[in-house]
Amino acid sequence: MSSTLWHGRFAGGPSEALQALNDSLPFDRRMFREDIAGSRAHVRMLCDVGLLTDIERDTVVAALDTVEQEIESETFEFAINDEDIHTAVERRVTELEPAGAKMHTGRSRNDQVATDVRLWTRGAIDEVVELIVRIQRTLLASAEAAGDAYLPGYTHLQHAQPVALSHHLLAHGWALARDVDRLTDARRRVDVSALGAGALAGSSLPLDPEKTAEYLGFAGVFENSLDGVSDRDFGAETLFALALLGVHLSRIGEELILWASSEFAFVELDDGFSTGSSMMPQKKNPDIAELARGKAGRLVGHLTGFLTTLKGLPLTYNKDMQEDKEPLFDAVDTVRLTLLALDGMISTIRFRTDRMAEVASSPYAAATDLAEWLVASGMPFRQAHAVVGEIVRKALAGGGSLSDLVAADDQLGPEAAALLEPGISVTRRTTRGGGSPAAVVDQLIRFRARLDG
Numbered sequence: 001m002s003s004t005l006w007h008g009r010f011a012g013g014p015s016e017a018l019q020a021l022n023d024s025l026p027f028d029r030r031m032f033r034e035d036i037a038g039s040r041a042h043v044r045m046l047c048d049v050g051l052l053t054d055i056e057r058d059t060v061v062a063a064l065d066t067v068e069q070e071i072e073s074e075t076f077e078f079a080i081n082d083e084d085i086h087t088a089v090e091r092r093v094t095e096l097e098p099a100g101a102k103m104h105t106g107r108s109r110n111d112q113v114a115t116d117v118r119l120w121t122r123g124a125i126d127e128v129v130e131l132i133v134r135i136q137r138t139l140l141a142s143a144e145a146a147g148d149a150y151l152p153g154y155t156h157l158q159h160a161q162p163v164a165l166s167h168h169l170l171a172h173g174w175a176l177a178r179d180v181d182r183l184t185d186a187r188r189r190v191d192v193s194a195l196g197a198g199a200l201a202g203s204s205l206p207l208d209p210e211k212t213a214e215y216l217g218f219a220g221v222f223e224n225s226l227d228g229v230s231d232r233d234f235g236a237e238t239l240f241a242l243a244l245l246g247v248h249l250s251r252i253g254e255e256l257i258l259w260a261s262s263e264f265a266f267v268e269l270d271d272g273f274s275t276g277s278s279m280m281p282q283k284k285n286p287d288i289a290e291l292a293r294g295k296a297g298r299l300v301g302h303l304t305g306f307l308t309t310l311k312g313l314p315l316t317y318n319k320d321m322q323e324d325k326e327p328l329f330d331a332v333d334t335v336r337l338t339l340l341a342l343d344g345m346i347s348t349i350r351f352r353t354d355r356m357a358e359v360a361s362s363p364y365a366a367a368t369d370l371a372e373w374l375v376a377s378g379m380p381f382r383q384a385h386a387v388v389g390e391i392v393r394k395a396l397a398g399g400g401s402l403s404d405l406v407a408a409d410d411q412l413g414p415e416a417a418a419l420l421e422p423g424i425s426v427t428r429r430t431t432r433g434g435g436s437p438a439a440v441v442d443q444l445i446r447f448r449a450r451l452d453g
C-alpha cells in the first residue's frame with residue numbers, strides 16, 4: 001500500500017501534472033517542527049480521552065521524535081507520494097510504529113494545517129519583534145551619540161526647520177514601535193488552536209480540543225469548527241503588519257540613499273555595508289538601503305495576493321488556502337534579512353554632523369522663529385507671518401542679507417536677528433516631542449523606557 005491518503009476510494013494513482021501543482025511539500029516542509037509538535041499534542045490528548053493506550057501514545061511520540069531528528073539531520077527520505085509535510089510525517093511514523101495508524105484519529109489535515117501555520121506564524125512574529133527591537137536599540141544608541149547635532153528638517157523635501165539629529169532618528173524608532181504593537185496585537189489572534197475542528201465539523205469521538213491547545217501553549221481554542229479550519233485572518237493581519245513594517249523600512253532606506261549622495265553628503269557608509277561598482281572605481285553604493293526600499297513592494301504584494309486568494313472562498317477549507325504559506329514564509333524571510341542588514345548599516349554609519357549643520361544653518365530656516373518671536377511680543381500670528389514674509393522676499397530679491405534686514409526692522413531689530421545665528425533656531429522648539437536637543441532628552445527617556453518595558 002504505497003500511495004495517497006485516499007487510495008481506498010481511488011482505482012488509479014495521481015497524474016504527474018496533478019502532483020506537480022498540488023504538492024505543497026517543497027514549501028511546507030519548513031513547518032515540520034510545528035507539524036510534529038501538533039501531532040505530539042494530539043496524540044497525548046487522544047490518550048487522555050481513552051482513544052490511545054499509554055503504550056501507544058509513548059511509542060507514537062517516540063516515533064515522532066525520531067522523525068524530527070531525521071528531518072533535522074536531513075536523513076529523512078521523502079517519498080514521491082508525500083504530498084505535504086503532514087503526509088510525510090504520518091507516513092514515516094507509521095513505518096516506524098504500527099500504532100502510528102491511530103495518530104490521525106479525529107483529525108483532518110484541515111485543522112492540522114491551520115494549527116501548524118498558526119504555530120509557525122506565532123514563532124515568526126516573536127522572531128521579527130526581536131529584530132525590530134534590535135534596530136530600535138541601534139537607533140536609540142545613534143540618537144544618544146548624536147548629542148546636539150542637527151540637520152535640516154524637511155517638508156516636500158525642501159528645507160523647513162532645523163531639528164536635532166537624535167529627533168530625526170527617533171522618529172523612525174517610534175514608527176517601528178507601532179509595528180511592534182501591531183505584530184503583538186495580531187499575535188493574540190494567531191495564538192488560537194484549530195486542532196479538534198476536524199475536517200470542518202468537529203468529531204463524533206470524545207476529543208478535547210482545549211487539552212490539545214494547552215499542550216501546544218495556545219492561549220485560545222476555536223469557537224466554531226467551520227471557522228476554525230477556514231479562518232486565515234491571522235495570516236492577513238500578520239502580512240499587513242509586515243507590509244507596513246516594510247514600508248517603514250523603505251522610508252529609512254530612501255533617506256539613507258539621499259543622505260549618502262554627494263548632494264546631501266550627510267553620511268558615510270561603512271565598507272562592510274555598501275557595495276562598489278564593477279566599472280566605476282569611485283563608487284560606493286547604498287544597496288542595502290535600496291533593497292530595503294525595493295523589498296517593500298514584495299511585501300505589499302504578498303498582502304494583496306493573500307487577500308485576493310481568500311476573497312469569495314465559501315466555507316470551509318478550499319485548496320486555494322494552500323496558498324497561505326508561501327507569502328507568509330517569504331514575508332518573514334524578507335523582513336528578517338532586511339532588518340538585519342539595515343541594522344548593520346545604521347550601526348556602522350558615520351554621520352557627517354559638520355555638513356548637516358552647515359546645510360541647516362541657512363538663516364532662512366529660522367523664518368518661523370522670527371514670526372514666533374513677534375507673536376511672543378503680542379502680534380497676531382497671521383500678521384507676524386506677513387511681516388517676516390515681506391522681509392524674506394526683500395532679501396531674496398537682493399535687497400540685503402536677511403540678517404541685516406531683520407536687524408534694521410522696527411518691529412524685529414537686533415535681538416530678533418540673533419535668532420538667525422547658526423544653531424540657535426534648533427534650540428528653540430522645546431515643546432513636548434519637539435525638535436530641540438533639550439526636548440529630545442525627555443523623548444530619549446520615554447523611548448528607552450518603551451524598549452526596556
Ligand code: ARG
Nearest residue numbers: 024084109110113317321322
Ligand atoms: N497541504 C494542504 C494545505 O496546505 C493541507 C490540507 C489539505 N487538506 C485537504 N482537504 N486536501 O492546505
